[in-house]
Amino acid sequence: MSDQLMTEAVAAPGMPSARMARMFEWASERGTLIAGLSLSAFVLFIGFVAPFIYPVDPFAIHPAHALEAPSRMFPFGTDELGRDELALLLSGGLATLIVSLPSAVLAFVVGVAYGLASGLGPAWLDRLLMRLLDAVLALPSLIILLFFASLVTLNDTSLILLLGFISWPSLARLVRNETMAQKGRDFVLATEQLGASKFYVARVHLLRVMAPILVVNGTFMVGDAIFALSALSFLGLGVQPPQVSWGSLLETGLDIIALDPWWMILPPGIVVFAALLAASLTGQGLLARWGNRQ
Amino acid sequence: MIKMVASRLASSTLSIVILVTLVFFMVHLTPGGPAYSILGQKATAASVAEVNARLGLNVPIWQQYFVWWWHLLHGQLGYSYLISRPVGQLLWQYELNTMVFYSVSIVLSTLLSILLGLVQGVYYGRWPARLIGAFQLGFYALPPFFVAAMLVLWFAVGLKILPANGIVDLREAHPGIGSYAAHLVLPVITVSLLTVCSLSRYFGEAVHEELQKDYVRTAAAKGVAFPTILVRHVMRNALRPLVTILGLSFPYIFTGGVIVESVFNYPGLGWLMWRSALSQDYPILIAIVLIIGILTVLGNLLADLVNGLLDPRASYE
Numbered sequence: 349m350s351d352q353l354m355t356e357a358v359a360a361p362g363m364p365s366a367r368m369a370r371m372f373e374w375a376s377e378r379g380t381l382i383a384g385l386s387l388s389a390f391v392l393f394i395g396f397v398a399p400f401i402y403p404v405d406p407f408a409i410h411p412a413h414a415l416e417a418p419s420r421m422f423p424f425g426t427d428e429l430g431r432d433e434l435a436l437l438l439s440g441g442l443a444t445l446i447v448s449l450p451s452a453v454l455a456f457v458v459g460v461a462y463g464l465a466s467g468l469g470p471a472w473l474d475r476l477l478m479r480l481l482d483a484v485l486a487l488p489s490l491i492i493l494l495f496f497a498s499l500v501t502l503n504d505t506s507l508i509l510l511l512g513f514i515s516w517p518s519l520a521r522l523v524r525n526e527t528m529a530q531k532g533r534d535f536v537l538a539t540e541q542l543g544a545s546k547f548y549v550a551r552v553h554l555l556r557v558m559a560p561i562l563v564v565n566g567t568f569m570v571g572d573a574i575f576a577l578s579a580l581s582f583l584g585l586g587v588q589p590p591q592v593s594w595g596s597l598l599e600t601g602l603d604i605i606a607l608d609p610w611w612m613i614l615p616p617g618i619v620v621f622a623a624l625l626a627a628s629l630t631g632q633g634l635l636a637r638w639g640n641r642q
Numbered sequence: 643m644i645k646m647v648a649s650r651l652a653s654s655t656l657s658i659v660i661l662v663t664l665v666f667f668m669v670h671l672t673p674g675g676p677a678y679s680i681l682g683q684k685a686t687a688a689s690v691a692e693v694n695a696r697l698g699l700n701v702p703i704w705q706q707y708f709v710w711w712w713h714l715l716h717g718q719l720g721y722s723y724l725i726s727r728p729v730g731q732l733l734w735q736y737e738l739n740t741m742v743f744y745s746v747s748i749v750l751s752t753l754l755s756i757l758l759g760l761v762q763g764v765y766y767g768r769w770p771a772r773l774i775g776a777f778q779l780g781f782y783a784l785p786p787f788f789v790a791a792m793l794v795l796w797f798a799v800g801l802k803i804l805p806a807n808g809i810v811d812l813r814e815a816h817p818g819i820g821s822y823a824a825h826l827v828l829p830v831i832t833v834s835l836l837t838v839c840s841l842s843r844y845f846g847e848a849v850h851e852e853l854q855k856d857y858v859r860t861a862a863a864k865g866v867a868f869p870t871i872l873v874r875h876v877m878r879n880a881l882r883p884l885v886t887i888l889g890l891s892f893p894y895i896f897t898g899g900v901i902v903e904s905v906f907n908y909p910g911l912g913w914l915m916w917r918s919a920l921s922q923d924y925p926i927l928i929a930i931v932l933i934i935g936i937l938t939v940l941g942n943l944l945a946d947l948v949n950g951l952l953d954p955r956a957s958y959e
Contacts, residue, residue, distance in 0.1 A: 479660060480660065482653070483657040483658070483660040483661035483664070486654070486657050486658060486661055486935050487661065487931065487934060488896050490901075491930075491931060494900065495931060497919065498918075498920065571783075575785060578785060578787075579785070579787065583901070583904055584920060585919060585920065598787060598791060599787075602787075602791050602794070605791070605795065605799055608795070610795055613788075613791045613795060617785070617787075617791060617792065618788075621783060621785060624783040624784075624785065625779075625780070628779065628783050629779075
């Protein structure tokens with residue numbers, strides 16, 4: 349601590365301002381992380397807790413109140429059938445999160461396994477797996493998603509599998525490159541000399557060394573999954589009616605946009621934005637924190 | 643240079659072949675199949691067999707695969723199941739629309755990114771750069787469908803100054819170029835807003851990095867004016883990563899494109915892909931997947947070539 353201060357004092361004559369800048373940088377990193385975590389808590393609250401606090405049936409129809417702007421009776425207005433838009437938003441949150449969170453976990457596991465297999469396996473396997481990866485990465489994931497979503501019967505399980513098995517490639521490449529970089533290091537070689545299996549090396553050494561990168565990328569993947577599911581639902585190939593999701597709610601509003609139903613478009617848009625921002629801020633906050641430590 | 647282009651092209655072609663093969667087999671191994679999507683779920687076995695024979699779906703799958711490649715090499719992409727027109731013919735108009743849409747968007751976002759990135763690089767760490775940084779982070783997280791919907795709500799529904807739908811005003815007998823341009827405004831703004839976030843960020847970082855280097859100090863010491871250093875020296879070096887990123891981001895721009903085209907009902911490839919996915923029109927889907935794969939490869943290749951021109955050292959790597 350004092351060493352660092354000394355060096356700084358010598359290096360920068362304007363020491364106070366240099367220190368101030370450092371402090372501000374640190375504070376803003378911490379701020380990013382805190383903002384990200386609180387936004388995440390907010391999004392999780394909307395999806396998992398709020399439906400119990402506001403227990404209104406989202407599918408109850410009030411024809412006399414169809415397409416009404418927010419009022420005391422319906423805080424977020426009603427849709428074209430006269431359903432309570434706030435209740436729909438909360439129910440859509442549950443539907444969105446219950447698919448995208450498991451799918452991110454699945455993609456994470458597949459990506460790590462694929463990357464480790466490629467990095468630790470024989471050279472021919474590595475070449476084969478990396479070629480396959482190139483082919484998959486040659487296309488935007490939404491294109492592949494649209495394609496396969498048109499092939500299968502869409503329900504929660506199939507959506508989780510679909511999103512999970514399509515969003516892993518970039519993590520797989522990262523894990524593979526990181527494995528390649530780490531596996532020649534002395535402690536890994538020493539462990540192998542002592543007779544440890546590749547699984548042991550992967551579990552005890554590689555995964556621990558990679559843990560910060562994995563957590564940061566896992567966070568980003570949650571955001572990607574929420575975005576992908578919302579985009580698919582928006583295009584009519586995600587969560588299917590009668591279930592609603594944030595993406596499909598926005599789409600319903602857009603269908604009748606000529607009637608200016610801003611209350612049907614703003615809330616679902618803002619919560620998706622909040623969810624994506626939460627993942628992005630949390631990831632960046634963690635990255636800044638751990639990037640400095642190393 | 644030629645060697646580099648050749649090796650890049652070869653490895654990318656291999657990737658595309660693997661991809662198309664995977665896609666082809668997966669489509670044809672799924673139960674149900676296109677006959678049902680034409681005739682409906684209550685179709686009789688006889689009419690299904692008849693449709694399968696007409697579409698060439700009754701021969702063994704490996705034979706269909708080779709027939710498909712054979713046709714592909716002759717420029718035939720098959721027939722759309724639902725519209726009964728050759729896919730190649732059908733795609734051409736949509737492809738043209740998409741190209742116009744993307745060229746305008748990419749030119750606009752590149753110019754904007756250079757401008758913002760220069761400001762961010764020069765004022766690195768101070769409030770103008772921080773402000774731009776906050777906008778980049780915020781807009782980066784904005785989902786394209788939300789941006790598009792808000793733009794329609796403000797400019798088309800509220801202010802009524804821009805059209806919200808289609809490529810041209812159908813009420814006009816001979817729509818002029820102005821009508822086409824007006825219909826492009828909102829889609830282009832949507833795509834550009836989202837693209838500029840990441841592009842300008844990369845460029846800003848690059849400008850900041852270049853400004854720290856010795857050659858900048860040397861140029862300043864011999865009395866070169868700062869704007870000249872920025873334009874003649876720094877930009878030339880900082881543009882390289884921008885070009886690479888632009889080449890790599892091509893498929894992601896297309897991702898935004900599918901959503902944006904579907905919101906604005908702009909008849910481009912993304913819109914067609916969406917409609918075909920909803921109606922399970924596989925020949926069109928496969929053709930579009932193929933085209934996007936090729937465009938991606940060409941985008942990357944083009945980025946490499948431009949980098950070779952900007953910096954001769956790059957072509958020897």
